[in-house]
Amino acid sequence: MTAVVLAATIGALFALGTFLLLRRDLIRVVWGLAIVSQAANLYLLAMGGIAPATAESVPVLAGHGEDVPTTADPVVQALVLTAIVIGFGMTAFALVLSYRVYEEHDTLDVSELSDRE
């Protein structure tokens, strides 16, 4: 059940991201990029496997200082952490760049931008 919900969520995020990427407004394009990269992060996280949640499977609840139960693969979480940081920086850069486009062209509409060749 969890897996189905997660898969549907990731799919919905990709769909939304793609939809926004195809808009004419540059800010929406940046939003689309952010959402697509978050969808990719979520997908990456899901690749570590999904364990059903019980009180025993949560490290903090299972006992302090004792053996920690195996819940999910920590490698993907480390990867996602890196990917989130990179994605964050890139989104900031894309936002700055679209502000610059606005300053120089007085518009954020893609079709107006290409008219002024």
Added chain:
Amino acid sequence: MTAGPSLGGSSQLVIAPMLIVLVTAVATLLLGRRPRARAAVSLGGGAAYAVAVAAIDWYVVLAPNAPGVATYQVGDWPAPFGITLVADGLSAFMLTMVAVLGVASLVFSTRHLPGGEGRSYYFPLFHFLALGVTGAFLTGDLFNLFVWFEVMLMASYVFVAYSGGPQHTRAAFWYVTLNLLASAVFLLAVGGIYATTGTLNMADLAQRLAEPAAYGLEPAPVIGLFGLLLSVFAIKAGLVPFQFWIPTAYRAAPPQITALLAGATKKVGIYAIIRLSFTVFAGAEIGVDLALPGPVAIDSTLSFVGAALFLMAGASILVGGIGAVGRDSMEGVFAYSSIGQVGFIAVPVAIAATVTGPDLRQLAIVAALVYALNHTLAKGLLFLAVGTVRSATGTSSFDGLGGLAKHSPPLAIAVFVASLALVGIPPLSGFFGKFLVFDAAARAGAGPVIVLLLVGSLLTIAYATRLWNRCFWGAQTPAVEAAAIDRVQVGVLVALAATILAVGVGFEPVYEFATAAAEAALDTEGYVEAVDPVGPAELADSSANGGDH
């Protein structure tokens, strides 16, 4: 654990170029307000980088009894857990190309920094771009490859937006959008490969894919995930249908950076395709035949790469060649020509992926590498020449130029040599590149491919001649008459032209180096042995000893 095969210092040597370029980048950032010191540190760092790369070439690959591969396990973590850096023939060959072009571009940049507000950030960005490229060539880990790609791209984004005009900003926006999308696709592929195989270390991956049964994996999804990776690398290499960003981005970036984009970051895409297809994923047989229309049977990663690359490379040669004939500015011609030339590099890679004989496969990879070397030198020179012409005359469109040959014979000779190298005239480096590509195609018995290569070569002659006639022959325009051409810049161009000639005349050692690189690309066992990932048996041992909860 860091025991690289013999040669005491060789394992630390692997990380040297990355450290040098990182230190230089930070130092130039700190010296932002002192232009002279900044340029001097920059040049010093570039020279040190070249020396480090030459040391890797010699001690790892070319010296008698050289080990062929050297590894550095970062932080002394054993192979599949930590980050592994690997320098072998293929990485060394690629690094050498970048070092030669990088130093030329640095010297060029000290004479003429492109205008704009961000002058003090030019050199730090330059070195961060080089850092990303170097990291991508040396890493032995798939996720780390993604990280180095991002480092390289971040610097290149800024450079495309660097000149700050309205067109540049718009070109940069689309360049950033495309590459961010590609990064998301890269992540998807990395995640899928990790879920399928349980590892991201390239040597470990190769080991597991060669014997899927021993590790209990089902390799079939890998072929589709590799398709995603291939599209990401094709975007970096600018193969059709992912070529559309090239003309605008190459026009927007400063010419000496465009030389690096064409000469170095493009080669990162080619390198990643060769490394992953032949060293890492070569063993992946999926056991079922994907029934596609036509004569192509796709039952392994390699046959998939072969089929996909043939289509993309063929289309690149045609689109690039035809596009270049119709352009009306120097950088426009060279940008489209760059799309076509990458097709010439990808065709032998596709041949290598398709044929089964080991000798022919190696010959085809050598052809791709020699052609890539020629492209780096010649196209690097030509883009730098655009920079010289543009800084001297203020224009690079055909309408504003004419009679450059009379005004500056050394510039004209350098451009002439590079154009002939693109066309493939002996005794220049381009002749051997083209000869080997045709040789590989002929031996593979690929008739249609030879016709395609011939058409591509004719198109090259057409656009090179047209550019020469419009810009270098004819009457001098007012802009050319008033031009004061910088001597150091022309010196760099002449030095690169001499290198092109030297590579062609003394081709024997270059050929040996390229052969060593191709052997390294095909030698999966040697690669795995050098990296020495911990196997499943040893893993079971260590957990039995209580090393793990």
